[in-house]
Amino acid sequence: MSAMAAGAAATDPMLPAVARVVGRRRETADVWTLEVAPPDGWAGFAPGQFNMLYLPGLGEVPISMSGDPAAPGPIRHTVRAVGAVSAALAALRPGAAVGLRGPYGSAWPVAEAAGADVVVMAGGLGLAPLRPALYRLRAERARYGRVALLYGTRSPADILFRRELERWRRQLDLEIEVTVDRAAGDWRGSVGVVTRLLPRIAFEPVSSVALVCGPEVMMRFAADALLDAGVPEPRIHLSMERNMRCAIGQCGHCQFGADFVCKDGPVMSYDRLRARLKIREL
Amino acid sequence: MTSDRPAVLTLEGLQGLIEALAAEGYRVLGPTRRDGAIVYDAIAGLDDLPAGWGDEQDGGRYRLVERGDAALFGYAVGPHSWKRELHPPHLTLFRTRREADGFSVEAAADEPEPTAFLGVRACELAAIAVQDRTFLEGPQADPHYARRRAGSFLVAVNCGEPAGTCFCVSMETGPRARGGYDLALTELLDAAGHRFLLEVGSERGRALAERLDARPAEAADLAASRAVSERAAGRMGRRMETGGIKALLQENQEHARWDQVAERCLSCANCTMVCPTCFCTTVEDTSDLSGETAARVRRWDSCFTLDFSYIHGGTVRGSTKARYRQWMTHKLASWYDQFGVSGCVGCGRCIAWCPVGIDITEEVAAIRGEKNPESAG
Numbered sequence: 001m002s003a004m005a006a007g008a009a010a011t012d013p014m015l016p017a018v019a020r021v022v023g024r025r026r027e028t029a030d031v032w033t034l035e036v037a038p039p040d041g042w043a044g045f046a047p048g049q050f051n052m053l054y055l056p057g058l059g060e061v062p063i064s065m066s067g068d069p070a071a072p073g074p075i076r077h078t079v080r081a082v083g084a085v086s087a088a089l090a091a092l093r094p095g096a097a098v099g100l101r102g103p104y105g106s107a108w109p110v111a112e113a114a115g116a117d118v119v120v121m122a123g124g125l126g127l128a129p130l131r132p133a134l135y136r137l138r139a140e141r142a143r144y145g146r147v148a149l150l151y152g153t154r155s156p157a158d159i160l161f162r163r164e165l166e167r168w169r170r171q172l173d174l175e176i177e178v179t180v181d182r183a184a185g186d187w188r189g190s191v192g193v194v195t196r197l198l199p200r201i202a203f204e205p206v207s208s209v210a211l212v213c214g215p216e217v218m219m220r221f222a223a224d225a226l227l228d229a230g231v232p233e234p235r236i237h238l239s240m241e242r243n244m245r246c247a248i249g250q251c252g253h254c255q256f257g258a259d260f261v262c263k264d265g266p267v268m269s270y271d272r273l274r275a276r277l278k279i280r281e282l
Numbered sequence: 283m284t285s286d287r288p289a290v291l292t293l294e295g296l297q298g299l300i301e302a303l304a305a306e307g308y309r310v311l312g313p314t315r316r317d318g319a320i321v322y323d324a325i326a327g328l329d330d331l332p333a334g335w336g337d338e339q340d341g342g343r344y345r346l347v348e349r350g351d352a353a354l355f356g357y358a359v360g361p362h363s364w365k366r367e368l369h370p371p372h373l374t375l376f377r378t379r380r381e382a383d384g385f386s387v388e389a390a391a392d393e394p395e396p397t398a399f400l401g402v403r404a405c406e407l408a409a410i411a412v413q414d415r416t417f418l419e420g421p422q423a424d425p426h427y428a429r430r431r432a433g434s435f436l437v438a439v440n441c442g443e444p445a446g447t448c449f450c451v452s453m454e455t456g457p458r459a460r461g462g463y464d465l466a467l468t469e470l471l472d473a474a475g476h477r478f479l480l481e482v483g484s485e486r487g488r489a490l491a492e493r494l495d496a497r498p499a500e501a502a503d504l505a506a507s508r509a510v511s512e513r514a515a516g517r518m519g520r521r522m523e524t525g526g527i528k529a530l531l532q533e534n535q536e537h538a539r540w541d542q543v544a545e546r547c548l549s550c551a552n553c554t555m556v557c558p559t560c561f562c563t564t565v566e567d568t569s570d571l572s573g574e575t576a577a578r579v580r581r582w583d584s585c586f587t588l589d590f591s592y593i594h595g596g597t598v599r600g601s602t603k604a605r606y607r608q609w610m611t612h613k614l615a616s617w618y619d620q621f622g623v624s625g626c627v628g629c630g631r632c633i634a635w636c637p638v639g640i641d642i643t644e645e646v647a648a649i650r651g652e653k654n655p656e657s658a659g
Contacts, residue, residue, distance in 0.1 A: 013422040014375050014565075014580070015389055056378035056385050056576035057569030082594050097384020215595070242598065243591050245564050248422040251583070252562030253590060255612065257532075258619035263421065279535050281604035 013248050016054045016099030017041070021092045022074050027160050030081045031125065032090040033066060035074035039100055045069055046107035047132035048239060048267045052247050053077060054099030059085045062244045062262075064129035065103065070139065075100075078128035078160070104247040106267045108133040109237060113209035117145040119201070119231070121222045123152050123194055123214020127160045129239055129266075130213050134174070141173050145208075148175040148201040152194030152218070155180050156187045175201055194218065195225040205230030213239040220277055223270050236270035257282060286488065289496035290503050291467070291478040296354075297328050298494050299437070299465075303398040306490065308435055311367065312400035313355065318346055320360035322367075325400065332357065339445035339519070339630065341639025352476060355401055355469045358445035359629050363558035364399050364406055368430045369413060371582045375565070378576045390577070392426055396433040402463065403441050404456030405448075405629040409558030410436070411462055415621040416561045435486065438463035442510045446519030447630025449643055453524065455627045458511035459483075465491060468507040479507040520630060522643040523650065527624075530649060531615040535607060539648045544603035546638050551584035553632035553640075554609065559617075559625045560584070585609050610645060 023035030034053075045051075045065050054060040061083070067076030081090035092098060110133050118137055122130050130149075137147050153159050159178060169176045177197040179190035190197065194214070210231050212222045219238045226236050242261040245251035254261035257276045259268065276282050291299065303310045304326075312325040315332040325331065331354040338345045339358065349356045374390040402410075410431075417427035438459035441450075450456030459466045464487030468479040479499055482488045499507075554560040564583035569576035583590060586605050591598035599605050617625030626642070633641045 012375065012389055012425050014578075016387060018384060018387055020384070054578075056380075057567050057573055059567050060565065060578075080594075095383070097381075099378075099387065241593055243593050245583075249420050250417065250422075250424055250561065251564065252585065253564070253583070255585075255608070255616070258616035260620070281599045281601055282535070282608075 013101070014246065016052070016060070016101045018097050019100040021094055021096045021098055023094055024092065027078060028158050030090075031078060031160060032081065033076050033078045034089060034092060034098075035067075035076055036098060036100060037074055042075070045075070045103035045132075047110055047136055048108040048129055049103040049105045050129070050247075050266065051075070051077065051100055051102030052104070052244075053085075053089055054101070055085060055088050056099070058088050060099065060101075060245075061085045061089070062104070062247060063089070066128040066131045068135035068139075069132050070136065078125065078131075080125050101247065104262055106263075106265055108211050108239075108267055109209065110136045113137075114140075114143045115145065116235075117203040117208035118147045119198075119203055119208055119210040119226070120147070120149045121151075121194055121198075121210065121212045121214070121226075122149065123218035123222075124154065124158065125160070126212075126214030126218070126239070127151055130211060131161060133211055134168075138168065138173060146175065146201070146203050147173070148177065148203065150177050150179075150194055150197040150201070152179045152181070152197075152214070154182070156183050156189070177201065193221065195221050198225050198229060206232065208235065210236045212237065216241070216277075223277070227270075233271035233274060234269050237267050238270060238273060239266045240268060240273070241266065286482050288499040288504060288507075289480045289491065289494075290499050291480050291494065291496050293328060293476055295495050296467075296478055299490075300325065300327055300400065302490055302493050303400075303435060303437075306435075307396055308398035309395045310398045310400060313357070313360070315346065319344065320346070320357045322360075322362045322364070322399070322401075328354065331355070336443055337445055339447040339634040341447070341633050341641045342636055343639070344634045351471060353442075353469060353471055355439045355467075356443050358441060358443055358448055359403055359405070359631060361556050361631065361635055363556065363629070363631070364402060364410060365413065365558050365560075367397060367399065368410065368434065369417065369427055369561060373426055373580045375578045375580050378578075380574050392429065394430045394433055396435070397430070398435040398437060400437045400439070402436050402438045402459075403629070404438065404459040405441075405450045405453075405627040406558055407436065407438055407459055407462040408450075408453070408455035408627040409629070412559045412617075412621065412623055412625060412627065413561060415623065419621075435490075436463045436465075438466040438483075440466065440468040440507070440511055441514050442469060444514050444517050444519060445630060445634070447633040448518050448628065449520040449522050449630060450628035451515050451518045452520075452522040452643075453624060453626055453628035457514040463487070468510050470503065470506045470510065472506060474502065474506070477503070479503050520633070520641070520643045522626075522628070522646055523652075524624070527646065528615040528618050530646075531611045534649050535611070537649050539645065540603045540607045542648075543606050543640060543645055544601065546640055547602050547606045548637060549586045549602045549605055550637060551586040552635045552637060554584040554586060555582065556631040556635045557613075558627065558629060558631070559613075562590070564589075585612070610642060613642075614646065
């Protein structure tokens with residue numbers, strides 16, 4: 001016991017590294033992408049993982065990486081300014097310091113999807129943690145079958161990464177369908193829930209892999225639509241969200257049934273989640 | 283005393299044990315009577331122990347009672363558990379200071395004093411073993427817990443007086459300590475005199491025991507010690523049927539009983555505060571008015587608070603039903619998935635310290651469909 005304890009006492013996993021903001025880009029009215037220089041010892045991340053970003057006196061929040069994991073340079077975090085910490089993070093200017101711990105959590109099964117059609121379904125800010133997977137799918141496009149992104153947002157003004165999505169669509173290497181909840185007369189695209197986009201794309205359901213991220217209610221409907229289309233449960237992956245305080249399975253906040261979303265998730269396959277998703281207030 | 287053979291300490295010998303621990307550099311904590319309860323605090327000797335006091339416990343009820351004898355450990359367990367020492371209620375993790383180009387982070391000094399715990403019950407040894415799994419055996423150990431744990435010297439005292447709320451026999455954690463201690467005592471109070479059977483459980487326990495004025499135990503002492511535990515085992519105030527309990531709870535998340543218990547539960551979090559295995563924490567930030575320095579403090583949290591499950595857009599577990607279900611299902615079921623053991627050790631604190639007397643054993647029985655838990659006591 002004492003040898004184990006002494007070894008474990010070396011470092012405190014709750015201590016953040018101080019990292020430097022090197023860039024900031026406005027994505028929508030209330031969403032910003034923060035570029036942070038990798039701190040010492042940063043060994044990269046996998047698509048779907050998140051960091052804990054900290055500001056002194058304010059607090060710490062989990063923020064998904066939204067950049068290309070294979071690209072050198074800054075770590076990109078896309079933040080919606082909704083709370084005290086996220087609003088302060090979104091307001092950081094280049095040169096500012098930010099506390100960073102991570103990366104944490106499970107990853108989208110991007111490599112495992114090789115050979116299959118890939119259906120990516122995003123709702124709102126849920127596109128941010130999916131973008132690293134989209135970068136990798138595009139980078140190794142020949143390894144996959146058909147790749148489609150189905151993306152739903154509140155309004156045309158809330159579309160994230162719009163220019164990038166338009167460029168990708170023009171390059172024709174992935175099918176992109178966007179829908180909004182409501183729009184003014186100048187919107188020529190779809191209006192309605194994201195699940196209604198599914199019948200528009202061609203894919204082989206039984207062998208495809210689906211990556212889904214968005215509000216929990218959107219993910220439930222997305223999973224149901226994918227199941228109805230014939231995608232097997234183990235091939236549907238959702239990224240869960242719960243309150244997190246530690247990201248290392250010790251604060252207890254992120255429990256979803258027996259799983260700690262921080263370390264057993266956030267990305268989990270639907271066969272593991274199905275029963276729990278049907279229970280209210282779990 | 284020179285071998286692992288059990289020995290016998292007199293009252294003076296027990297005083298010697300406390301002094302020897304202090305001489306070794308340990309801060310010695312033990313049971314003491316304060317504010318109408320047995321709580322753990324610094325002790326210098328036998329005078330600090332709750333001589334002659336026992337406790338009477340039931341759902342929502344805890345009272346000290348005079349035993350009419352001189353027993354020093356004649357109670358079951360009080361509101362404190364050793365969790366307070368190993369996993370402190372408040373702990374500063376680090377401090378930050380504003381710098382010209384941002385801020386710096388400095389780990390808070392954390393050099394806990396080596397501490398001896400006198401009077402650790404078998405259920406509490408089990409609880410410590412449960413928390414070891416949470417804080418030491420995950421991918422990232424908690425260094426604060428690890429330091430405290432490595433510096434703690436555990437003197438178990440076998441329970442001779444289980445309370446009305448006790449069910450360690452059901453949870454297979456007691457009443458007799460079966461390892462995980464440095465030294466274990468059984469208080470013997472019979473015609474042969476007031477004395478303590480002393481058993482060694484570790485190398486450093488042996489080293490300390492060798493310095494004590496003790497006589498070898500005789501067969502009668504050993505028999506008397508066993509009798510104390512057997513008698514205690516037969517007087518459990520509660521019992522819980524644990525067969526298939528993980529599936530029982532995980533498959534009954536929509537059981538009507540959750541609504542029923544939610545009508546009584548105040549969502550006050552007392553059960554989680556007194557529970558020796560509940561480990562949840564939150565982190566808070568404080569800063570001076572100028573924002574020059576800030577500190578990040580970890581403190582106990584509870585799944586019974588509304589904030590606990592808050593994410594943008596609202597609280598996941600808004601109803602008391604959902605919060606009670608989370609607590610009990612975690613404790614008795616998902617704990618097995620997470621840590622390979624039950625999160626309940628049968629100490630009964632959550633029953634006694636619940637202001638409305640909600641009884642976890644009764645709730646389990648109700649979900650099983652039993653009318654009332656069969657009492658063994």
